[in-house]
Amino acid sequence: MKKEILQALQSVSQIPLEEYMLERPAHAQLGDFALPCFPFARVLRKSPVAIAEEIVASVKHPLIKRAEAVNGYVNLFLNREVIAHTLIQTILQQSASFGSTNEGDGGVVSIDLSSPNIAKPFSMGHLRSTVIGNSIALLLDKNGYTPVKINYIGDWGTQFGKLLTAYRKWGNEEDVRQAPIETLLRLYIRFHEEAEKDSSLNDEGRAAFKALEDGDTDALALWDWFKTESLKEFQRIYDLLGVTFDSYNGEAYYNNKMEPVVQELEDKGLLVESDGAMVVELEEGMPPCLIKKSDGATLYATRDLAAAIDRKNKYDFVKSVYVVGNEQSLHFTQVKEVLGKLGHEWAKTIVHVPFGLILQGGKKMSTRKGKIVLLEKVLKEAIELAKKNIKEKNPTLAHQSEVAEAVGVGAVLFSDLKQHRKHDIEFNLETMLQVEGETGPYVQYANARAHSILRRVGEIDSFTINEVNDHEWETIKLLEQFPQAVKRAADDLDPSIIAKYAIDLAQAFNSFYGNVQVLTDHGNLPYRAALIETVTIVLTESMRLLGMQSPKEM
């Protein structure tokens, strides 16, 4: 549509026009599109006002109803009825595939997301990675890519040496069976408390990890047990969130895949000794990448290198996305650099998608110090609140517990996804549980109301449009923008674009049905019903792309 308008303008303009020049005015009374003529003034040696007036006088196109010259702008008012009719037809016909593209042409994009650490509770921080990563996968899929979701479980590293040490010193089997994660977390916290006083504990922990890595059977058995118990707890949360994975290959999976990488680094002369550790030196200004500790045990970067190479071999990805907090930016830059030094061209296709931290009192939360908020508790609370709301607002509703779950989880998901990824978030339970205003339940409610009207209308087979009022037009303009929102969200790997879009559309629609009686106006009923149906299609699809459910009643 924009292209057609642009062509119409081009035919009467002496200057070549580009798509970006045509903008949407901030205020609806200024029209649907506007062309600022200031840049042309110098070339044409005329005032912008005169240029605008000339264009307005001669521009003509079936989609343009009226053109006005205002202070050097060409303001265009479109032919609402024609555009609305075409758009509604298109959306009804394409249904959920409206806005899809085949840009990715089936190319695989691996996505590293969620990645909780075993023996530690699923925290609010992991929520961000999980829901952002999941939404990115859905967005890529809609654009024709083949996403592969990898849950890179944190199940290896010195932390396990520490945990094993703590368990052997202070733990017992019974407590772990009763409440696995809670007990293991307590042990982990105690370890760090005691290590403050007695730093030799840290050496003990490191030694225990070395033993684990060298295949000590006792240590392995304990490790395996802790891991099994942890995964059970995580699964409950993934079920609630509706997130699935294509691979659960965690850090331990790469235990036997690191040596070849280390060997290759050595063969290529990249590995150098530094203070007893083995490192790869990087460009000036960047700290070296640590590959092996002085005791010979591996590090995070070692495993990430092995994992990146393994994933390239396995999936032959066109892009590899890591949804990990922005405090790890340096780490990923280093890993990319090292891969580049190894001669892997594809290192360029690795993308770190960072996100802000969830803060408490302005500070980072720390598992080690026991400063942590549990996601499961937050979700449970949100669902309880949704249940209570249903009892008050719609007590006769069927399937109340399913709807409560969809709404409660939707509230938590949306409060996270609507914010720009990179912003730190101050944790606030009240904000997360909110159901009014710019929230997940607000979007779900708009969609439920739309379905409610449609249930009363029944089947419609054709419609004509006599006039599109302002409320309807605002809604239609937004519907028309959905494909662009999808494309931008996928290109920027940023789900918040869809979340904001969904809010805008829900607001426009709420305003429409709040001000227009649909059922009683029989002349306009078929057209409005068709419009409302397209709203449900696009709202439902928006919510799906965010990983949210969209109940038809609530």
Added chain:
RNA sequence: GUCUCAGUAGCUCAGCAGGAUAGAGCAACAGCCUUCUAAGCUGUGGGUCGGGGGUUCGAAUCCCUCCUGGGACGCCA
């Protein structure tokens, strides 16, 4: 100290491929349930866009600089 992200209404944020009077939500206040679910709608008040320079016809948006805060900077992940 170096690198990096941020600073917009009382609070939480959007806008930042430069464009017309800087927008939402929450909170506050005032209306709207005998008409499609009030998780809604309609209105009111509320701003030196951190400070200062610069580029431009035009800057919240681009550049420089300073201030404030978060985070990362070798044997955690």
